[in-house]
Amino acid sequence: MSEAPDLTIELFELLTKIDNRLTVIEARTDRIENIETALGQLTRKVDTMKSDIIELKTKTTDLEKNADFISNKYEELRGENSAQDNKIRQLQKDVLDIRDAENNTTELKEKILDLQCRSMRNNLVFTGLEESAEENTKQVLHKFIREELSIRKEIQLGTVHRFGQKDNNGRHRPIVASFIFYEDLQTILYSGPKLKNKPNFGINTQFPREIEERRKKLYPVMKEAKKKGKRAYMIKDKLFIEGNLFKPEIKKQSPGEQKTQQSTSLSGTPPTDNRKSQKRARHGSEAES
Numbered sequence: 001m002s003e004a005p006d007l008t009i010e011l012f013e014l015l016t017k018i019d020n021r022l023t024v025i026e027a028r029t030d031r032i033e034n035i036e037t038a039l040g041q042l043t044r045k046v047d048t049m050k051s052d053i054i055e056l057k058t059k060t061t062d063l064e065k066n067a068d069f070i071s072n073k074y075e076e077l078r079g080e081n082s083a084q085d086n087k088i089r090q091l092q093k094d095v096l097d098i099r100d101a102e103n104n105t106t107e108l109k110e111k112i113l114d115l116q117c118r119s120m121r122n123n124l125v126f127t128g129l130e131e132s133a134e135e136n137t138k139q140v141l142h143k144f145i146r147e148e149l150s151i152r153k154e155i156q157l158g159t160v161h162r163f164g165q166k167d168n169n170g171r172h173r174p175i176v177a178s179f180i181f182y183e184d185l186q187t188i189l190y191s192g193p194k195l196k197n198k199p200n201f202g203i204n205t206q207f208p209r210e211i212e213e214r215r216k217k218l219y220p221v222m223k224e225a226k227k228k229g230k231r232a233y234m235i236k237d238k239l240f241i242e243g244n245l246f247k248p249e250i251k252k253q254s255p256g257e258q259k260t261q262q263s264t265s266l267s268g269t270p271p272t273d274n275r276k277s278q279k280r281a282r283h284g285s286e287a288e289s
Contacts, residue, residue, distance in 0.1 A: 113208055113210060113211060116208040116211075117207060117208060117211060117236060120206045120207060120208070121182070122158070122178050122179045122180075122182055122185055123176055123177065123178050123179075123205075123206040124176070124177055124179070124185060124188060124189075124203055124204065124205060124206060125174050125175070125176050125202075125203075125204040125205075125206050126141060126144065126174065126175045126176075126177065126201070126202070126203055126204075127172075127174045127175075127201065127202040127204065128172065128198075128200040128201040128202055129141070129144055129172060129175055129201070130172055131162065131172040131173055137160050137161055137162055137175060138157055138160040138177075140175070141157065141160055141175055141177055142155070142157070144201075145188065148194070148195065148198065148201060149188065149191040149194055149195075150191070150194060151187060151188070151191055153187070155179070155184045155187070155188070156179065156180040156181055156184055157177055157178070157179060157180065158177070158178035158179065158180050159177070159178045160175060160176075160177040160178075161175070161176065162174065162175050162176075163176055176206060188203060189203065189205075207236070207237075211236060211237045214237040215234060215236075215237055217248075218234060218237070218239040218246070221239060221241075221246060222234060222239055222241075225241045230242050231243070
């Protein structure tokens with residue numbers, strides 16, 4: 001009978017050990033489950049990170065493509081800009097060449113005008129002399145010189161002729177005469193004041209048309225200066241007021257329009273006008289007074 005309790009005790013102890021082991025196993029199982037849960041969460045995070053990395057790689061690839069496109073576009077634009085720069089430089093060179101050509105043309109034009117003025121230096125234009133169909137123009141001019149200018153000396157004339165179209169209204173065409181001796185021309189000019197009370201007549205120095213056009217623009221300025229009691233005279237196409245060269249000042253009034261404001265400025269020592277101021281006009285135009 002004594003063996004039965006011992007067996008019971010051993011069985012109880014065995015069960016207790018088994019229970020303890022099961023408890024340990026359960027605890028470990030819980031830990032494993034926690035680890036599995038943590039691993040699951042970590043796996044999900046890793047998967048999320050993988051997705052993010054893939055997305056970032058895709059974006060990086062797109063950015064690289066965009067960067068390549070921008071780089072290519074930049075190179076293309078730089079090439080176009082370089083071509084435009086070359087065109088601009090060529091245009092600038094062309095503009096400079098054109099300006100040089102214009103300056104050369106202007107200089108050549110002024111030289112031609114100067115030569116024309118020199119060739120006309122011994123010429124005078126006479127207006128108001130009566131014209132007849134079969135006249136000897138040189139004799140008509142000699143008669144005018146003797147009777148209207150009271151010059152008795154023999155004036156040596158070169159070519160003498162009328163110019164312009166005949167006027168059916170009875171207006172007499174001007175006479176242009178070349179003088180063999182410049183002294184004779186001066187004699188005529190010095191006698192000009194004798195025509196002061198004979199407004200139908202005029203004695204005018206001959207100039208090329210362009211020079212005369214420039215002079216016409218200066219006539220009103222000269223008249224105004226003389227009205228103010230200032231000493232004013234013209235030499236060719238230059239106006240001098242009180243010894244100073246007159247220069248029109250051009251100011252922009254509005255786009256496409258320019259307003260010329262007149263002013264005087266000192267330009268070194270002006271040339272001296274050795275001749276008395278005479279009425280001068282070209283081709284019968286209205287002379288200065």
